[in-house]
Amino acid sequence: MATIYEVAALAGVSPATVSRVLNGAPVGQPYADKVRKAAATLNYKPNRTARTLRRRSAEVIALIIPDIENPFFTALARGVEDRAQAEGYSVVLCNTDDRHDKEAKYLEIALSEHMAGVILAPASDRTSLDTVTARKTPVVVVDRTAHHNDVDAVVVDNAAGGRTAATALYEQGFSLVACITGPSDVETAEQRAAGWREVFTARTPEAIPDDYLRFADYRVDGGFAAMADLMRLPEPPDAVFVANNLMSLGALHCLAELDQAPPAIGMVAFGDLPLGIPAPAGVSVIHHPAREIGVVAARLLIERIAGDTQPSRTVVLPTSLD
Missing domain, CATH: 3.40.50.2300 (Response regulator)
Structure with a gap:
């Protein structure tokens, strides 16, 4: 049976774009035509249960960061939003002040509102994502890895x-x-x-x-x-x-x-x-490549939302002395 990744490869688009076309979300007509043609060629049959669950999730991503007043996180947020908007997702910004109680509250809100996924800069090494991963909500952590949590991460060296x-x-x-x-x-x-x-x-x-x-x-x-x-x-x-x-x-x-x-x-x-x-x-x-961190994190998250099941990845971006 064909997979969404095979359809994406044949159409020359991302898996996220395939998902959006097949779920009826707005996509440019040339891309939509390519996806439908590739799906027909490969006789691709979407998983109906998965499609139903995805429809329950709003096309919204939660971005949970420690300090919006820090220009690093402001630039990171811009990178997330730019990439997410290009794929048809909106971003809700949450500020934790590095407090675990606020972080836990925002994670619970993301789950209760059936948001499509979460991008999180963990408050500390004690951050737990067990509840989120148990609910199969895609998560990508940024700036800091999430110890004991098997999720994608985007960090610098x-x-x-x-x-x-x-x-x-x-x-x-x-x-x-x-x-x-x-x-x-x-x-x-x-x-x-x-x-x-x-x-x-x-x-x-x-x-x-x-x-x-x-x-x-x-x-x-x-x-x-x-x-x-x-x-x-x-x-x-x-x-x-x-x-x-x-x-x-x-x-x-x-x-x-x-x-x-x-x-x-x-x-x-x-x-x-x-x-x-x-x-x-x-x-x-x-x-510190803040905006690039956000762009890469959004890309990884959208791939997960589209159904990517490969092992978790940690992307390490370089720093440079100006």
């Missing part, structure tokens, strides 16, 4: 970003590079710090890495407080890797108050500074 940042600062001539990262129970924070630690240990063997590592809350105030704490050390750092954009802004504010703004103190920020603020002199940026 965070450890490589941390190594690149620290190496760049040492090669600029700085001798003691500190790190400000996010909460200790958030995967991205741990991975970015691990990359920094690898370089710090090799380049500064006489120093203790934990003395120059600060965990904060991925927000402006957290970056300010962590930078201030580092500068109070008996031997303060002469450079710092800050593991997200909002904390980088807080660290810059702190250094300005201390009259030690870059380039007096070296800095590499992970992710573009918020509000379109250009990086000041002496500050480099690890490019």
Whole structure:
């Protein structure tokens, strides 16, 4: 018996487009004609039970993220929406503030409203998707993987970003590079710090890495407080890797108050500074491909909605130093 993927291949379209045509959703006439012709050629018979269940699901995707005020997640959301709209889906945006109770509530709403699927940036390593996967609702996680949950994920190489940042600062001539990262129970924070630690240990063997590592809350105030704490050390750092954009802004504010703004103190920020603020002199940026993460996540989710049953995939996108 032919599959939806064979129909898609013969028609030269995505499985999601085949699903939309066969379920009566609006699709451009040339594509619809190709799909119907391919289905007829292959004698494709849709699973009636599956079609009934899909019709119960609104053509809506839930996008659940920690902080809509963070420009990284704003750009990610735009990528999700652009790809989803192109396939005929709408996106509902939910903000968790990294709180598990809000995250669980939004996941329950997605299930109760029979949404087509969920794209989620997990609140922490403790996030559970058992209820969602038990109901066979497609899920893709972004930015952070979901431990103990067998679902697709789209992430960046965070450890490589941390190594690149620290190496760049040492090669600029700085001798003691500190790190400000996010909460200790958030995967991205741990991975970015691990990359920094690898370089710090090799380049500064006489120093203790934990003395120059600060965990904060991925927000402006957290970056300010962590930078201030580092500068109070008996031997303060002469450079710092800050593991997200909002904390980088807080660290810059702190250094300005201390009259030690870059380039007096070296800095590499992970992710573009918020509000379109250009990086000041002496500050480099690890490019975080936020919109691309959203586009890829939406593509994977729509494939799952269309019936893709291949094993779960983790797509790792590269970072780069601007």
